[in-house]
Amino acid sequence: YLHTPEVKALRKAIKDEVNLGNPILYQSNRSNFGRFRKDVNVHWDLAIHDLYIIKSLFGKRPLSVSASGVKSHSGYNETFCQILIRYEEGFNASIVVNWLSPCKFRDTVIIGSKGSLFYDDCLSENKITIYKNEIPEKLETIDYNRPLLKEKIYLKKTEAIQNQINSFMKLIKKRDCKNDNAMFALDILILLESIDRSIENNGDFVPVSTVEVL
Secondary structure, three states, rough: OOOOOHHHHHHHHHHOOOOOOOOEOOOOEEEEEEEOOOOHHHHHHHHHHHHHHHHHHHHHEEEEEEEEEOOOOOOOOOOOOEEEEHHHHHEEEEEEEEHHHHHHHEEEEEEEEOEEEEEEOOOOOOOEEOOOOOOOOOOOHHOOOOOEEEEEOOOOOOOHHHHHHHHHHHHHHHOOOOOOHHHHHHHHHHHHHHHHHHHHHHOOEEEOOEEEEE
């Protein structure tokens, strides 16, 4: 997902504070029917994509996580999971992942103080919409009758796997052997393990540990 034109466009839109302002919430729904597996649970299968995207887009450190899961069938791990992650600077993420849904959803809403971004990965094209719905600090001043302005982001279609290969080849040619990517992945694994611990503790918020680089 990190090499799709849509995630790159989201990153660019977020950097432009005119579009989003101060980021408040990342909300995602990844649902589909199966495939049911015994070797992994639904959040290690699906939520991992959102964790990568969030870290790539915002670079914020997760502080704590609360998660609850459903083991709907004997012999299988969680087939449904809802996750709430608290990040530094007051940013939050809400993620729902589901193997039980008869319909496929890949919806993401990124909400900021000046606007929102809606990303529907199930669409064949024009997957991102910018909404100009400013959220003031004093909520009582909101004018609900004000027309909601929105605009589509039009992108050229490219293959994510080809973009990833090109990026990898550039690193090889530059002899760039930094461990940034390894540390990036390790942070995601630590967060997934924290989600597991929260589920084991009936959804209690558990702290997300950090890795010290020597």
